[in-house]
Amino acid sequence: MHLAMKRLSSFLGGQWLAGSGAAVALTNPTTEAAIAEVCSTGYDLAAALDYGRRTGRAALRELSFAQRGELIATMAKAIHGAREELIALAVENGGNTRGDAKFDIDGAAATLSHYAELGAKLGNSTLLADGDAISVGRTARMAGQHVWVTRPGVAIHINAFNFPAWGLAEKAACALLAGMPVLSKPATATALVTHRLMEILAPLLPAGVLQLLCGSAATLLDFARPGDVIAFTGSSGTAKALRAHPNVIEHALRLNIEADSLNAAVLAPDVDLSSETGQLFLGDVTRDMTQKTGQKCTAIRRVMVPSERLDDVAAALCERLDAIVVGDPSRDDVRMGPVATANQFRDVRAGITRLAAATDSVRGGTGELAAPRGVDNGKGYFINPVLRSTRDAHNCAALHDHEVFGPVSTLAAYDGTATDAAALVARGEGGLVASAYSDDREWTTRFVVDAAAWNGRLFLGSAKMAAQSPGPGTVLPSLIHGGPGRAGGGEELGGSRGLAFYMQRCALEGDATVLKAIVGGAA
Numbered sequence: 001m002h003l004a005m006k007r008l009s010s011f012l013g014g015q016w017l018a019g020s021g022a023a024v025a026l027t028n029p030t031t032e033a034a035i036a037e038v039c040s041t042g043y044d045l046a047a048a049l050d051y052g053r054r055t056g057r058a059a060l061r062e063l064s065f066a067q068r069g070e071l072i073a074t075m076a077k078a079i080h081g082a083r084e085e086l087i088a089l090a091v092e093n094g095g096n097t098r099g100d101a102k103f104d105i106d107g108a109a110a111t112l113s114h115y116a117e118l119g120a121k122l123g124n125s126t127l128l129a130d131g132d133a134i135s136v137g138r139t140a141r142m143a144g145q146h147v148w149v150t151r152p153g154v155a156i157h158i159n160a161f162n163f164p165a166w167g168l169a170e171k172a173a174c175a176l177l178a179g180m181p182v183l184s185k186p187a188t189a190t191a192l193v194t195h196r197l198m199e200i201l202a203p204l205l206p207a208g209v210l211q212l213l214c215g216s217a218a219t220l221l222d223f224a225r226p227g228d229v230i231a232f233t234g235s236s237g238t239a240k241a242l243r244a245h246p247n248v249i250e251h252a253l254r255l256n257i258e259a260d261s262l263n264a265a266v267l268a269p270d271v272d273l274s275s276e277t278g279q280l281f282l283g284d285v286t287r288d289m290t291q292k293t294g295q296k297c298t299a300i301r302r303v304m305v306p307s308e309r310l311d312d313v314a315a316a317l318c319e320r321l322d323a324i325v326v327g328d329p330s331r332d333d334v335r336m337g338p339v340a341t342a343n344q345f346r347d348v349r350a351g352i353t354r355l356a357a358a359t360d361s362v363r364g365g366t367g368e369l370a371a372p373r374g375v376d377n378g379k380g381y382f383i384n385p386v387l388r389s390t391r392d393a394h395n396c397a398a399l400h401d402h403e404v405f406g407p408v409s410t411l412a413a414y415d416g417t418a419t420d421a422a423a424l425v426a427r428g429e430g431g432l433v434a435s436a437y438s439d440d441r442e443w444t445t446r447f448v449v450d451a452a453a454w455n456g457r458l459f460l461g462s463a464k465m466a467a468q469s470p471g472p473g474t475v476l477p478s479l480i481h482g483g484p485g486r487a488g489g490g491e492e493l494g495g496s497r498g499l500a501f502y503m504q505r506c507a508l509e510g511d512a513t514v515l516k517a518i519v520g521g522a523a
Contacts, residue, residue, distance in 0.1 A: 077109075144508065
């Protein structure tokens, strides 16, 4: 399939608008051919945000949680109905294999479905009770009650290139159920999927509830106002600039950030590689290295292995990686496609070079790939899966200081104790997810106690859960997604916890019967 060149418009103020100014090309990372373009200037962003605050907010205010959930369910069904079309676009614009594209598209629909079901459970209220009423006077007549209410502004969502469908859906699901209208800004390089998603969803939603900005968001935050919130997924460099934006500082705007993460997988000394737990470990590391060409925020970057097991694990992983066919992702016999952009290609190669100066090569050298399957010679942004190792993990700064956002992982020796493994995990200075593989409950408990404060999620692999495991790289809507420190310090999803960012907690104080009437049947 080859897409004719098209210009991606933005959906702002209730209409599709073509931008002006210099065009930025979107490319097919397999062929390097331009397939679409985006122009970033000529938009009245202040008016778009005001439209969301005024028109979108008014529409959502009239809806209960259950009714908002019905809207979100409609979005999920529409995405599922356009699944094949969206998968084809992801292969073309993102370099995804069909399996990688399904991971994004199906994840978007599943997350929306989860929040649709949550809306039904929350029922016909428009506010949430936070705990029970408490007595604050001499008698039970004087009471206090904490509640969550919708914030009055617009949710500004700035998403990363690697999940153009799921990125929009998982943020929008929480915001819309909480009652906040959304202005979503996808990464330009892979915006084709998001743009088509918006074409599908816009006719299904009330005016102003969901807007789309294609192109640069350079001046968007200049028009943010008190009551607005900002959720960002992307690089730590951009996150730093957002934190320092004058409007964010002046108006104390809520800012949720998901940035870099040197996620770790730890093999405990009790696990034999041939066991069910050992096979789970090897499968998860291999999949996270190669799924979406390693371009997942949850991908495993550091693999902690007991010192005496390092060579065995290296050999087992190499055997699995050797079976990964790299090439044109539209082919059925290809398991891994290119990275998404020329910039990503350069960044990954530079990151591998940095690692190579401090670690030993196990597989893939510095990422050179001579002949990707089904690809014209010299074309495409292809990287060989790269596995490196170090026996001096505590003194290997390159291992812990920089995330290589591609099919790259490093084996790191540790002394076998949960405490030492957790100390190495902590050297990443905060992560989205760390995984530990053990059937020794005492070892696992020690690891959790030492490692939990450094991660948003801990995945605990064992024989008893292996058959049901989605793997550490799968973000579930029922569990929080985010992490401390380097990972950005934010939280998203987590079922009803994901609504809190878009709501204000307020303490009500007054007559107990009045408070009871206000709260009513609120969940």
